[in-house]
Amino acid sequence: MQLTFDADVEDFRREFVEFLDANLPAEADMVERPRSTAAIPPWARQWQRLLFDNGWLLPGYPPEFGGRNATLLQQYVHQLELSRRRIYHSFNPQGVGIIAASVISFGTPEQQQRWAVPILRAEITAALGMSEPSAGSDLASLRTRAVRDGDHFVVNGQKVWTSGAHDADVLLTFVRTDPDAPKHRGISVLLIPTDLPGIERRPFASACDPADLDFNEVFFADVRVPAENLIGELNDGWRVTTGSLGHERNMLWLGFADRMEDLLADFHPTTTVDRDSYATLVMDATALRLLGSVALARAARGAEDVAGLSVLKLLGSEAGQVASDYALAATGEAGLVHPTTTAPYVAMNLDGHAGSWFDRYVRTFAGTIAGGTSEIQRNIIAQRLLDLPRN
CATH class of the missing domain: 1.20.140.10 (Butyryl-CoA Dehydrogenase, subunit A, domain 3)
Incomplete structure (x- = not known):
């Protein structure tokens, strides 16, 4: 059993510690708690962009996605050093850790540049549209429909517990595109800009803090989404689902x-x-x-x-x-x-x-x-x- 890290991991840690010591935001800024909401303060956007530009945002990714091809153990010490200082790499954690990562894993090169990189650079923010009133733990029971109409999908349905949706620029949304297929096989994934007509976002408070309007209900009424916003293959959304939750x-x-x-x-x-x-x-x-x-x-x-x-x-x-x-x-x-x-x-x-x-x-x-x-x-x-x- 080895209870220490190899030299390459410790060298990686040392370099990151030196970066943190030289670049940490002011302590008064860092005490603000990051929520999933996309209402990110300017200093936090600058901090996330600085991490991206120096390869410290998601170190396991290649440089073009804010990383440096770090090993898993190097990524671990990266997380350790952040947690020891009680600081965060992003105020849009779902956008960075799940949505951008999913687009990188399953999207086309054009989608990666159009959506993933701006999310990682804190230029736009994203929320995750998974859960529904009758589809929480059993996500495969989701009912939000997307019907192909020419070069668009028409989306109707509802999501709930969608953290940060009221401030997000885009929603990674899981929809049913084949109602006749087995429930795990008829799901697709769309990136839906929140400024499209027909989208209504209703934030609501949590039991912990009435002032914390992070959760949302999201309603889709004949929302026309460009077909080019499909992430992954049609009706192959369950594979994206497991990948998204696996990041x-x-x-x-x-x-x-x-x-x-x-x-x-x-x-x-x-x-x-x-x-x-x-x-x-x-x-x-x-x-x-x-x-x-x-x-x-x-x-x-x-x-x-x-x-x-x-x-x-x-x-x-x-x-x-x-x-x-x-x-x-x-x-x-x-x-x-x-x-x-x-x-x-x-x-x-x-x-x-x-x-x-x-x-x-x-x-x-x-x-x-x-x-x-x-x-x-x-x-x-x-x-x-x-x-x-x-x-």
Whole structure:
């Protein structure tokens, strides 16, 4: 077992650290929390563009897409150095990490230059149109239709939970183009500019923060989308779907590990019960880091372990939720203090925002839903890791 990195990885890390030391935005700017929304402040656009121009935005990609052909382990230390400073490479994370990446993977060279590069350079922003009122975890049940009409598709339907749609310039939208095909085989993907006639975006607040208008309902009424905006092949959208959700999945666990270690820094036990809970948090955080390192090493060798990644996602999201629940119980009434106050027990979120323990606890539910619910992860583990029957 090797617990250190090779020289090439450490040299890569050293170069990135030198870049960060020389170019980090002002600390006052960085405390603003990035949401999926595309309303990016000017300084953040400049920061993202600087990262792109120097190959530090998505280092695993080639230089023309803001990278430097980095290995997986080099990408990992890149993420580590960002998380240690509590800074972000983009205020449009879905646009950069999922949508631009999907266009690079499945789009034509013209689409890559027209859409992916401007997203990566923070010139335009993008949101992801996947979930629908009756198609959340079971995405293949989506009903939003796109019918070919000459050199356009006519789109009708609804999306929901579309983070940042009200500010986005374009939506990567999953639509049904063959209603008679098996549900996984009749899906296509369109890039839909949000200024087209027939699109209505309705932002709504989350339970965590009534002022946080990040989620959206999006309605499509006879929206005419140029056929050239089709990403990938017609009716082959499920392959794009799995690719979109697969981008950066090898390091999805890292965000949960960061949040759990943030809890360790903020949760100060005062009773025996608190100390037991704290010890559980320490063990879970350590286990997540170790299991994540094993999965990362396996991926670096070219092995794919979907079930193992599901274990990490399940452990990270649910252990963080349990720990936040313990912390909220330990703080009592003080844990309900609104994050804008300066009363005791107001913790600092990983993103630099002050948040009450209640606020932090409520936000953990998103982690058990987004990217595949805990139920979906358990099904994957049961079928692919434990070889249990489907029924």
